[in-house]
Amino acid sequence: MLLAIGADENKLESKVAKRFGHAAYYIIYNTEDKSFEAMKNNDVDHTHAELSELLDQGVEVFIVGNIGPHAFDLLIDGGAEVYLARRITVQEAIDKYNSGELDELTKSTIKQSFNHS
Numbered sequence: 001m002l003l004a005i006g007a008d009e010n011k012l013e014s015k016v017a018k019r020f021g022h023a024a025y026y027i028i029y030n031t032e033d034k035s036f037e038a039m040k041n042n043d044v045d046h047t048h049a050e051l052s053e054l055l056d057q058g059v060e061v062f063i064v065g066n067i068g069p070h071a072f073d074l075l076i077d078g079g080a081e082v083y084l085a086r087r088i089t090v091q092e093a094i095d096k097y098n099s100g101e102l103d104e105l106t107k108s109t110i111k112q113s114f115n116h117s
Contacts, residue, residue, distance in 0.1 A: 003029045005063040010038030012091040020064035021071040072108035
């Protein structure tokens with residue numbers, strides 16, 4: 001299974017980004033072989049095109065520090081699950097997901113995105 005985690009840097013030791021849609025990188029982690037790749041978020045217009053690309057690549061689970069309503073709806077409508085992880089590293093978030101310690105979100109954590117008002 002593929003996970004995507006918004007991150008401040010392109011490594012597992014990075015902190016989970018505070019805002020998923022505005023993360024500098026998306027860490028794509030394969031739970032089967034424990035490999036990962038970092039995808040730079042080039043979505044300067046905040047259309048969330050990168051998120052659609054992640055869904056198209058088969059990412060099923062997204063781990064976020066916070067997420068706005070537009071990005072959340074896009075992921076849920078794409079059939080993904082979204083989990084909350086704050087103030088920890090990407091590796092810690094992966095470990096907590098694997099052990100069932102993260103809360104699944106049923107709505108966005110931010111009422112309105114500044115770029116989608």
